[in-house]
Amino acid sequence: MTDLYVSWSQYHQNIEKLAAKIYQSGWDFNQIVCLARGGLRVGDILSRIYRQPLAILAATSYTGTGDRVRGSLTFSHNLTMTTAHLGSKILLVDDLVDSGITLDATVKWLFQNYGGDVAQVRTAVIWYKACSSVVPDYYVDYLPGNPWIHQPFERYEQMDLAELAATYEPLAVTD
Numbered sequence: 439m440t441d442l443y444v445s446w447s448q449y450h451q452n453i454e455k456l457a458a459k460i461y462q463s464g465w466d467f468n469q470i471v472c473l474a475r476g477g478l479r480v481g482d483i484l485s486r487i488y489r490q491p492l493a494i495l496a497a498t499s500y501t502g503t504g505d506r507v508r509g510s511l512t513f514s515h516n517l518t519m520t521t522a523h524l525g526s527k528i529l530l531v532d533d534l535v536d537s538g539i540t541l542d543a544t545v546k547w548l549f550q551n552y553g554g555d556v557a558q559v560r561t562a563v564i565w566y567k568a569c570s571s572v573v574p575d576y577y578v579d580y581l582p583g584n585p586w587i588h589q590p591f592e593r594y595e596q597m598d599l600a601e602l603a604a605t606y607e608p609l610a611v612t613d
Contacts, residue, residue, distance in 0.1 A: 469525025493519035538572030
């Protein structure tokens with residue numbers, strides 16, 4: 439399959455479709471955990487729609503030009519959250535599931551590090567690729583051809599900061 443290009447409008451509509459699918463399932467959760475970076479926007483919007491607290495877990499496995507080279511999976515040491523305790527019924531969100539390694543390892547990480555709080559974890563992504571070893575509980579699009587997904591915020595990864603700054607007037611600095 440060729441690459442998949444997603445506009446901001448499509449991206450936001452997909453998050454809304456994901457919210458609707460979760461709602462239609464009837465499952466009540468009391469915490470959202472998103473995987474940074476890709477799941478940040480998804481988690482933020484779902485947290486606002488559901489009015490549930492958001493916790494953030496930083497994870498990375500892609501390195502190299504255009505982030506198309508998979509390296510080893512690395513997690514942050516802790517969750518970032520504003521509540522005293524993690525909820526017991528967690529909705530774990532990311533933008534997509536590719537190999538399934540990150541989603542699977544994150545569920546295990548949550549139980550290993552927050553097992554006293556966690557009773558149940560369900561997963562939600564926008565895109566579920568056929569090459570994944572994990573089937574998410576909720577997803578918007580199943581992608582049998584495993585395309586590379588070009589999301590609307592990717593342009594910032596290629597942006598030259600000096601060129602960007604040159605297009606705007608400098609701010610006046612006062613003491």
